[in-house]
Amino acid sequence: QQQVKQSPQSLIVQKGGISIINCAYENTAFDYFPWYQQFPGKGPALLIAIRPDVSEKKEGRFTISFNKSAKQFSLHIMDSQPGDSATYFCAASRGNQGGKLIFGQGTELSVKP
């Protein structure tokens, strides 16, 4: 019940296209859902996050869509650029558990020029 499942494992998108990464969770007690971006040799960096009382959150070219009834959330990257090529992780946590994050397995995104 603590798992977060992420798909696809890898994704190739043309420059200017839309990248979509999906995550599904089981524990309905999760109340915080962040996305992290990681470049090779670096630590993960917080990209955008959402709480379950909101169905969508947008920051620049990055949008989280959240479907509470389906227990799914996704990251959309609009107008994808080669600089967006990185590994993306979704995660989930419960506020009353010290903020411990449960991560998805990661998606390696490659944006072709």
Add this chain to the structure above:
Amino acid sequence: DAGITQSPRHKVTETGTPVTLRCHQTENHRYMYWYRQDPGHGLRLIHYSYGVKDTDKGEVSDGYSVSRSKTEDFLLTLESATSSQTSVYFCAISSWSGSGNEQFFGPGTRLTVL
């Protein structure tokens, strides 16, 4: 890297050797975390701390211990390293915002156990 440093950045050691990794923060945050990252598993929580001398286990704590004697330092110790502990280790601190518990990660330590 949000005021977080990790040392060493790279280490090669042999099976059975004790190893200590250090995480240092300059942000005075209460919560600190140790994760390991392995291909196909994302990041998994090893231990975390919610204050000086206050620590708790994560999902993959076997074979690891931690200590926090000062707010700024969180140490991860492998008492007797095994090859299965070859991994990249990340320390994180957290900052509570209106959205939730935002965690910020250090640069990582790549550990190889031969």
